[in-house]
Amino acid sequence: MNAIARSAALALVFTAVAPGDQAALGGQALDNGIFHYSLIDADASRGADATIGRWEGSGWVGTDFDRLWWSTSGEAADGGLYEAETMVLYGHYARRFWDLVVGYRHDFEPTSQGYLAFGVMGLAPYWFEVGLFGFVSDQGKPSVRFEGENDLYLTQRLVLQLRTEVDWLITADDELDLESGSRRLRFGLRPRYELRRKFAPYLDFTWSSERARRTPSVGDFDADGFRLGVGVRLIY
Amino acid sequence: MPPHPPASQPPKASPESALIDRRRFLTVSAGLTVFSSLGLERRSLWAALEPAGGAAPEVVEYDLAVGRLGVSFSGGSAEARSINGMIPGPLLRLKEGQDVILRVTNDLDEATSLHWHGLLVPSDMDGVPGFSFAGIEPGETFTFRFRVRQSGTYWYHSHSGGQEQRGVYAPIVIDPTGDDPVEFDREHVIVLSDWTDEEPMQVLRNLKGSGGYYNYGKRTVPGFFRDLFDDAGATLRDRDMWGRMRMDPTDLADVTGATYTFLLNGQTADENWTGLFRAGERVRLRIINAAAMTYFDVKIPGLTMTVVQADGQDVEPVHVEELQIAVAETYDVVVEPEAGKVYTIFAQTLDRSGFVRGTLAEREGEAAPIPSLSPRPLRAMRMAGHEMGMTGADMQADASTPADQAGGHASPVVHAKLEYSHLRALTPNPDVREPETDVVFRLTGDMERYFWTLNDKKLSDSDPIQLRVGERVRIQFVNETMMEHPMHLHGVFMELQNGQDRAHAPRKHTISVRPLETVEAHVTFAEAGPWALHCHLLYHMATGMFARVEVSDVPVAENS
Numbered sequence: 001m002n003a004i005a006r007s008a009a010l011a012l013v014f015t016a017v018a019p020g021d022q023a024a025l026g027g028q029a030l031d032n033g034i035f036h037y038s039l040i041d042a043d044a045s046r047g048a049d050a051t052i053g054r055w056e057g058s059g060w061v062g063t064d065f066d067r068l069w070w071s072t073s074g075e076a077a078d079g080g081l082y083e084a085e086t087m088v089l090y091g092h093y094a095r096r097f098w099d100l101v102v103g104y105r106h107d108f109e110p111t112s113q114g115y116l117a118f119g120v121m122g123l124a125p126y127w128f129e130v131g132l133f134g135f136v137s138d139q140g141k142p143s144v145r146f147e148g149e150n151d152l153y154l155t156q157r158l159v160l161q162l163r164t165e166v167d168w169l170i171t172a173d174d175e176l177d178l179e180s181g182s183r184r185l186r187f188g189l190r191p192r193y194e195l196r197r198k199f200a201p202y203l204d205f206t207w208s209s210e211r212a213r214r215t216p217s218v219g220d221f222d223a224d225g226f227r228l229g230v231g232v233r234l235i236y
Numbered sequence: 237m238p239p240h241p242p243a244s245q246p247p248k249a250s251p252e253s254a255l256i257d258r259r260r261f262l263t264v265s266a267g268l269t270v271f272s273s274l275g276l277e278r279r280s281l282w283a284a285l286e287p288a289g290g291a292a293p294e295v296v297e298y299d300l301a302v303g304r305l306g307v308s309f310s311g312g313s314a315e316a317r318s319i320n321g322m323i324p325g326p327l328l329r330l331k332e333g334q335d336v337i338l339r340v341t342n343d344l345d346e347a348t349s350l351h352w353h354g355l356l357v358p359s360d361m362d363g364v365p366g367f368s369f370a371g372i373e374p375g376e377t378f379t380f381r382f383r384v385r386q387s388g389t390y391w392y393h394s395h396s397g398g399q400e401q402r403g404v405y406a407p408i409v410i411d412p413t414g415d416d417p418v419e420f421d422r423e424h425v426i427v428l429s430d431w432t433d434e435e436p437m438q439v440l441r442n443l444k445g446s447g448g449y450y451n452y453g454k455r456t457v458p459g460f461f462r463d464l465f466d467d468a469g470a471t472l473r474d475r476d477m478w479g480r481m482r483m484d485p486t487d488l489a490d491v492t493g494a495t496y497t498f499l500l501n502g503q504t505a506d507e508n509w510t511g512l513f514r515a516g517e518r519v520r521l522r523i524i525n526a527a528a529m530t531y532f533d534v535k536i537p538g539l540t541m542t543v544v545q546a547d548g549q550d551v552e553p554v555h556v557e558e559l560q561i562a563v564a565e566t567y568d569v570v571v572e573p574e575a576g577k578v579y580t581i582f583a584q585t586l587d588r589s590g591f592v593r594g595t596l597a598e599r600e601g602e603a604a605p606i607p608s609l610s611p612r613p614l615r616a617m618r619m620a621g622h623e624m625g626m627t628g629a630d631m632q633a634d635a636s637t638p639a640d641q642a643g644g645h646a647s648p649v650v651h652a653k654l655e656y657s658h659l660r661a662l663t664p665n666p667d668v669r670e671p672e673t674d675v676v677f678r679l680t681g682d683m684e685r686y687f688w689t690l691n692d693k694k695l696s697d698s699d700p701i702q703l704r705v706g707e708r709v710r711i712q713f714v715n716e717t718m719m720e721h722p723m724h725l726h727g728v729f730m731e732l733q734n735g736q737d738r739a740h741a742p743r744k745h746t747i748s749v750r751p752l753e754t755v756e757a758h759v760t761f762a763e764a765g766p767w768a769l770h771c772h773l774l775y776h777m778a779t780g781m782f783a784r785v786e787v788s789d790v791p792v793a794e795n796s
Contacts, residue, residue, distance in 0.1 A: 031687075031694045031696050031778065031779055031780035032694060032696055032780070035440075035441055035444045036441075037441075037444065064444075064682075064685050064687045064779070093685070096682055097482060123482055123684055125479055125480045125482060126480070126482075127479060127482060152457050153454050153456045153457065154456060154458065155456060155458075156452045156453070156454060156456070197442070197446070197449055
């Protein structure tokens, strides 16, 4: 809860000091106006006995140096959510290509849990978009996550995105009913065709490995193995 | 002085009402007669703005209004901003020594301004909001008054927000008091520009989301393998270098033909602006790059261009087949078209994402073949080529070649492409002292986040540069980015140190600094006040690539 209060306070301060959007081009002295960016990838794949929908969204609002970042991701099937998470982070442009971020993450599924989140995001050499995050759950359980993406242009509009995500529990998490160690590993190929920069249908090939719960139950959704999804990317 | 035949630049006639506005635009004081041809003949419109012949009047007055205008440059309809309902706005035809009164009315619902680009005026008449004055609020009129202290080709444009991108720009031609050193029989103003139906704020928003948003010439994986096949070692070294820097060698222009329609005197390539000539005439083309973001490579197949002026200042004639004109620069060239021939004025963008053309012909309705776009350059190759072009031996050779005079000698040197090192001031600079003060501007920025800075600071974070009237200053622009930056200093001409002797360093209001290049210029401010220095690429300026230069009128101490 501390984390919520903290990110809320940061967001408030942040909003209060920022000049209006319109001002950014309105005069020479107002070169630090507020902009925003949002990206949503949503796709569907055929599971063993159901259609599985996934979404990932992220974005920011703010100046070049101080931004409020958000992200959300999740998975649904048969009208039920299997996984859903959101993050709200305050980020400061620490040095060229890199932002330091701190904020709050909330998981709605598989269990409802809050986390203090902190980390570094940016553009690594050879054009890898990366994020390295540390989390402490509201039960005090630490974990880390690495995310990486790279866009390979096959043509000017056909872009192959390489993706990876590693979630690692530093200690066992009773809420999640998981032992310490890798919680999730994902490697993906996501070719998209940019009909427009802001509208691109894509295919999603993902190999993932999820750690099984200590006490498996019948209804568990098996996310291991390959997945082929069809989706669309929207940017606003 | 030979009489100047009427310039014949038809302005963009998008809305029918614009003709009326054009007729209304000019009020001439001091008992001048208004040309009877006003407004009736499209081709004569700009010429009509020239004050009546005979002795130049002491005072000329113009009324200018910045307002909205519906346009359809791209085929769709969009709302532009204009001066007196025209894009480009009306030509201001002035004469050296005149006193000018310009009443500028704001018909928009946002603040506006007009800046007289390249004109030496008092600081409070320079038209830069936050520097010279507060700007012109909606419905208000601001009166600019200044004496014209120079001659040549210049331009004027809004210095407020994205208005310049949306159409608020226009040419200025100033006739000298004495004989013009350039011999010509006819002249045409050529205003190049870029238009987008997107609002400038949207363009900037797109760039903030992704610096490569408008780049459809990126390196591809198949291209990588092709290059590997050609030369594996060089390809890996090259990709390694760019990858580590996280920069894109194909980023030749931040905003490209993917959204831009390119215009010549407010007309698209299809509309084909046409300038007339008669057999045997020497035709002076006053080329102005009023684009927000676009460098153009200009050529007229079949004609050698003789460059006689750069940024409004006379230079010793240089013969070239092609010239690159940076954003905000002007070049005057003289061409001698042959009877019975038709020529294409071809202006392709630096990144080859588009072009605009016009035509030189003896009658309307003619067209010559349009050249195909040249190969798209890559950063590394361009830089290498430039360095070769700037080697000492080559520069010496160019500098020591007596520039052939206007009469024309047998087989003058014709350069394939104009380089800054070719430019040599026609009249000597009065101040050739060794500079006493050094000012270094590192040109910096972050293409990923899309903001641009000077010495790593945005205008809003930076301290003003303090200088004094009469102080001899050496300015160095050190470009640490992989883009060209057309650096514009208000209030004074920069004497570009290009290998010519100091007395003949060309005087420039805008100096294009190439990627990773360092350029030196010397200046002596004659006029106190706050002056603007900035990159003239609109979205670089708007995101912070801007500095404030405060020139105090406390004279330089004797012992300094």
